[in-house]
Amino acid sequence: MQIKLENLNKSYDSVDNGQKTVIHAVDGVCLDIPENTVFGIIGKSGAGKSSLVRLVSMLEKPDSGKVFYGEKRVDNLPKKELIAERRKIGMIFQNFNLFSSRTAGKNVAYPLEIAGVPRDKIASKVKEMLALVGLSDRENAPISTLSGGQKQRVAIARALAAEPEILFCDEATSALDPNTTHQILNLIKEIQKKMNLTVVMITHQMEVVRDACESVAVIENGRVVECGKVKDIFTNPKTQTTRDFIKNIAMGASDSKNSGIVKWTEKTGSYLLHFMGDATGEPLLCKMAKEFDVCFNILAAGISHLPDEDVGYMEADISGDDAAVEKAVEWLSQHNVRVQKK
Numbered sequence: 001m002q003i004k005l006e007n008l009n010k011s012y013d014s015v016d017n018g019q020k021t022v023i024h025a026v027d028g029v030c031l032d033i034p035e036n037t038v039f040g041i042i043g044k045s046g047a048g049k050s051s052l053v054r055l056v057s058m059l060e061k062p063d064s065g066k067v068f069y070g071e072k073r074v075d076n077l078p079k080k081e082l083i084a085e086r087r088k089i090g091m092i093f094q095n096f097n098l099f100s101s102r103t104a105g106k107n108v109a110y111p112l113e114i115a116g117v118p119r120d121k122i123a124s125k126v127k128e129m130l131a132l133v134g135l136s137d138r139e140n141a142p143i144s145t146l147s148g149g150q151k152q153r154v155a156i157a158r159a160l161a162a163e164p165e166i167l168f169c170d171e172a173t174s175a176l177d178p179n180t181t182h183q184i185l186n187l188i189k190e191i192q193k194k195m196n197l198t199v200v201m202i203t204h205q206m207e208v209v210r211d212a213c214e215s216v217a218v219i220e221n222g223r224v225v226e227c228g229k230v231k232d233i234f235t236n237p238k239t240q241t242t243r244d245f246i247k248n249i250a251m252g253a254s255d256s257k258n259s260g261i262v263k264w265t266e267k268t269g270s271y272l273l274h275f276m277g278d279a280t281g282e283p284l285l286c287k288m289a290k291e292f293d294v295c296f297n298i299l300a301a302g303i304s305h306l307p308d309e310d311v312g313y314m315e316a317d318i319s320g321d322d323a324a325v326e327k328a329v330e331w332l333s334q335h336n337v338r339v340q341k342k
């Protein structure tokens with residue numbers, strides 16, 4: 001299901017020290033979220049992510065603007081239609097929001113009971129969903145006996161039991177350790193493909209975007225400041241906010257698959273090079289140095305594994321005759337290396 005947002009606005013009144021102020025939590029947001037993909041929305045705390053998701057998921061009405069699911073406008077529906085449209089949505093949250101008094105299986109059964117699904121159908125669907133998330137053996141387990149990762153698996157099974165077309169994940173992995181985060185993201189990606197879902201992943205962690213999303217919108221102060229394919233945002237960030245997110249990830253990457261950037265001097269290079277696809281496996285700098293009679297000095301380097309592609313980063317000085325350096329840089333650009341002068 002494709003989602004389209006047209007000029008969405010939402011303000012809240014806030015009282016601070018007895019002073020009444022208006023917070024423009026969502027400010028003129030326009031977005032096209034394609035169907036059958038994992039789409040990230042990233043922003044710092046207070047940027048307006050949850051406010052935006054409440055509008056997109058029809059939990060709240062915008063002050064102005066429109067929300068479309070496919071061709072259908074859904075932000076102004078009467079109650080009955082709204083309930084029908086909301087069946088197309090599943091949601092998961094940071095704190096899981098499970099019923100602690102119910103078992104894992106009974107949590108998954110809940111939305112089906114509400115929808116009036118016959119009992120035998122519920123029983124088979126619960127088994128199917130628990131198998132999908134790898135928890136077949138925990139159907140009768142009380143929620144309190146499950147780990148955080150297992151709780152989120154139950155939440156995913158519950159969110160998807162009624163076969164929605166859209167899954168919203170609001171900071172779904174923020175309470176989990178890096179290893180469990182990795183497993184849950186892989187599970188979400190796998191299920192997205194199996195069920196042809198549109199997944200909207202809200203996060204403040206660039207690692208989540210890097211590891212799970214195809215496209216991403218960066219939001220700040222309620223506005224979309226940058227939007228595009230993850231690999232383009234990573235290799236060519238346009239705003240300082242995005243650069244800050246990427247910088248953090250390079251320094252702090254913690255799982256073994258992503259080595260992050262290794263920096264062996266505090267000096268910064270005059271060029272930032274991004275090696276895309278085939279370029280990551282070739283001795284391009286060596287060839288460049290020979291062909292154009294220039295020298296290079298590498299100051300920092302690393303490889304990030306995006307979902308579709310490996311991207312290598314390098315900070316380097318390239319020195320020599322000015323014209324030769326210019327030609328060398330041009331040659332790199334023609335060989336799948338994106339070159340930014342710093």
Ligand SMILES: Nc1ncnc2c1ncn2[C@@H]1O[C@H](COP(=O)(O)OP(=O)(O)OP(=O)(O)O)[C@@H](O)[C@H]1O
Nearest residue numbers: 012013014023025044045046047048049050051052
């Ligand atoms: N119901 C509300 N009443 C008053 N202010 C609100 C309300 N909901 C959100 N806000 C304000 O709107 C702004 C955006 O909040 P929001 O919860 O959407 O941010 P967020 O990006 O989800 O942050 P976090 O990463 O901390 O979850 C904040 O300044 C918040 O205080």
Ligand SMILES: [Mg+2]
Nearest residue numbers: 049050051170
């Ligand atoms: Mg939030």
